[in-house]
Amino acid sequence: MVKLEVKNVKFRYTSVPILRDVCIELAESEMLGVVGPNGSGKSTLLRCIDRILTPQEGCILLDGQDIKEMHLMDLAKKMAYIPQSTTQVFPASVFDTVLMGRRPHIGWRSSEEDIEKVLETLKLLNLEDLAMSDIKSLSGGQQQKIFIACALAQEPKILLLDEPTSSLDIRHQLEVLDIIKNSVVEKGISAIIAIHDLNLAARYTDRIIMMNGGHIYAAGVPSSVLTPENINHAYGVEVDVINHNGKLYVLPIRPVAKM
Amino acid sequence: MPELKINGTEKSAEIKAEYKKFIGRKIMFIFATTILVIIIAGIAATLGPHQISITEVYSIVWYGIPKILQNLDFILTHSFKDFSLTYFTKEESIIWFLRLPPIVMAILAGIGLGIAGTTMQGVVRNPLASPYTLGISSAAGFGAALAIILGAGLATGQNIIIAVNAFFFALCSSFIIYGISRYKGVSPETMILAGIALMYLFSAMTGVLQYFGEEKAVAEVVYWMFGSLARASWDKLFVMFIVLIICIPLIMLKSWDLNALSAGDERAKSLGVNVDRTRVVCFMLASLVTAGVICFTGTIGFIGLVAPHMCRMIIGGDNRYLIPASGLFGAIVLLSASILARPPIAPSFIPVGLVTAFLGVPMFLYLILRRRKEFW
Ligand SMILES: Nc1ncnc2c1ncn2[C@@H]1O[C@H](COP(=O)(O)OP(=O)(O)OP(=O)(O)O)[C@@H](O)[C@H]1O
Numbered sequence A: 001m002v003k004l005e006v007k008n009v010k011f012r013y014t015s016v017p018i019l020r021d022v023c024i025e026l027a028e029s030e031m032l033g034v035v036g037p038n039g040s041g042k043s044t045l046l047r048c049i050d051r052i053l054t055p056q057e058g059c060i061l062l063d064g065q066d067i068k069e070m071h072l073m074d075l076a077k078k079m080a081y082i083p084q085s086t087t088q089v090f091p092a093s094v095f096d097t098v099l100m101g102r103r104p105h106i107g108w109r110s111s112e113e114d115i116e117k118v119l120e121t122l123k124l125l126n127l128e129d130l131a132m133s134d135i136k137s138l139s140g141g142q143q144q145k146i147f148i149a150c151a152l153a154q155e156p157k158i159l160l161l162d163e164p165t166s167s168l169d170i171r172h173q174l175e176v177l178d179i180i181k182n183s184v185v186e187k188g189i190s191a192i193i194a195i196h197d198l199n200l201a202a203r204y205t206d207r208i209i210m211m212n213g214g215h216i217y218a219a220g221v222p223s224s225v226l227t228p229e230n231i232n233h234a235y236g237v238e239v240d241v242i243n244h245n246g247k248l249y250v251l252p253i254r255p256v257a258k259m
Numbered sequence B: 001m002p003e004l005k006i007n008g009t010e011k012s013a014e015i016k017a018e019y020k021k022f023i024g025r026k027i028m029f030i031f032a033t034t035i036l037v038i039i040i041a042g043i044a045a046t047l048g049p050h051q052i053s054i055t056e057v058y059s060i061v062w063y064g065i066p067k068i069l070q071n072l073d074f075i076l077t078h079s080f081k082d083f084s085l086t087y088f089t090k091e092e093s094i095i096w097f098l099r100l101p102p103i104v105m106a107i108l109a110g111i112g113l114g115i116a117g118t119t120m121q122g123v124v125r126n127p128l129a130s131p132y133t134l135g136i137s138s139a140a141g142f143g144a145a146l147a148i149i150l151g152a153g154l155a156t157g158q159n160i161i162i163a164v165n166a167f168f169f170a171l172c173s174s175f176i177i178y179g180i181s182r183y184k185g186v187s188p189e190t191m192i193l194a195g196i197a198l199m200y201l202f203s204a205m206t207g208v209l210q211y212f213g214e215e216k217a218v219a220e221v222v223y224w225m226f227g228s229l230a231r232a233s234w235d236k237l238f239v240m241f242i243v244l245i246i247c248i249p250l251i252m253l254k255s256w257d258l259n260a261l262s263a264g265d266e267r268a269k270s271l272g273v274n275v276d277r278t279r280v281v282c283f284m285l286a287s288l289v290t291a292g293v294i295c296f297t298g299t300i301g302f303i304g305l306v307a308p309h310m311c312r313m314i315i316g317g318d319n320r321y322l323i324p325a326s327g328l329f330g331a332i333v334l335l336s337a338s339i340l341a342r343p344p345i346a347p348s349f350i351p352v353g354l355v356t357a358f359l360g361v362p363m364f365l366y367l368i369l370r371r372r373k374e375f376w
């Protein structure tokens, strides 16, 4: 189990600041949702956390250690990041793609144990029938599931998923998020999930941060963040938030000028 | 419920068996291509005015090796020629002294170019990359042209100057690409664009040299650019071998990292791969291999592009197997081309670089037309 702290992170690609003073603390065994309009910096934040980008200011601590000082392979053992969209250039079987997730744990040869891990993950995500197919011959949603499998096979302490359900059908959305939630609960790992579907965010996450223009605009439990006022402010959409069977639902009404 | 579980484990066992078979097929392919290289090399060694059967060829090679190893100091103090005159029979001398050098050169060059091509395609994540498209071949061509045209009076020993110059310029172009990408960020786009720009620059400079050069020298430049195995000799092969034996294992050590790159830079970084360093190291190693090969053979462009593709269609994209396979496949293509390059009627060799294209293009088109699925 690890503890992640994002401290006063500021990041810019060019001269325009994209993340302005972002602070997050991730508890153990927590599922944290990141919501916010397009271009608000969600993906950038995840990239900074996994050291794909290096913030100009601030730091990211993993169990109190600055990730900048960690060895790349050690970091890869602790965190797995799945980008918003992944394109495979060359042909690769589904099995090999998931086996790739074991990369931080293995040398030049993959061991029997790694193969077992892959089989386990394929089974968990119901991908067994696709195991030997070429990943490029699969549908967008199937590919997305495979990359999630890859991240799970990596056995990280923290999962960083950027829109993991964006191309999944309604059933697979629930299935995949259930699996992630279960891993979080059972293995005591944590997850940070950037997600556009506010209803799924409300349903699955323990805590939500709402980003807007590179700031954290609101943070807290879903019911405190997903309020009509906040959503109106961040997205410029008038919504109704209703409670149905103890679950929170956001019903969009119409776009309006941002408050 | 228990039933379901049994089904589940059965399924896993099934997949595992299938995966093992899949790996087995790849290893079989590598094994088969190795055998094929040995057979084609044997056939190539039987060709020539003096009749030597294929079994004789193999036994001459087999018994020749210990003979050479025992008399290594004689060879080093005298020369290989003296050695074969004193210790070898006529047949042995023909095989070892005349026929084997171009054959071994075809094998080494094929391996080198095939592997360099696979590596570069992986490094820039682009299946159209090759030593040729990244400007390295035309830089080597310029280096050779410079030596041939400006050094036309040098006559003896010129051969070596051509090779050294070609090698030097080939590496120069990859250092320029490296420099540009260090400055601009090591992205595939930068490398490809810089490579293409350099290719045009060096071609233009070669053109200028040819425009002002003497007719005889220009003809020699053109001949050099076609690529040929006729200049093979054991000392050149030794140098080539050293370059390959150092670089290829280093490239192969990086095959996991190259696999990871295929899923994108961000994913690769998240898997703990140092993307920039992998890119630079593999690119420089592949350049070194290319330079070490084409400085002796001239530009044989096609193999670096095609061998990786053909192997990818057959055994998939896993670089751990693809790298050795495409090297061996390159050797097969080049060996076959060298056999076809000596038609019985014509008085002399056709440059092997030309035959490679004539042989490779139909094979390549056939595989493209026949393919059932997307392969990149
Ligand atoms: N590579 C880049 N270079 C320059 N600017 C970038 C780059 N990537 C993103 N940006 C800018 O950073 C801002 C935040 O982008 P980011 O991808 O983090 O948004 P996001 O919240 O993930 O959006 P989305 O919901 O559309 O995925 C955007 O304004 C974008 O224009």
Ligand SMILES: [Mg+2]
Residues within 6 Å of the ligand: A042, A043, A044, A084, A162
């Ligand atoms: Mg995004």
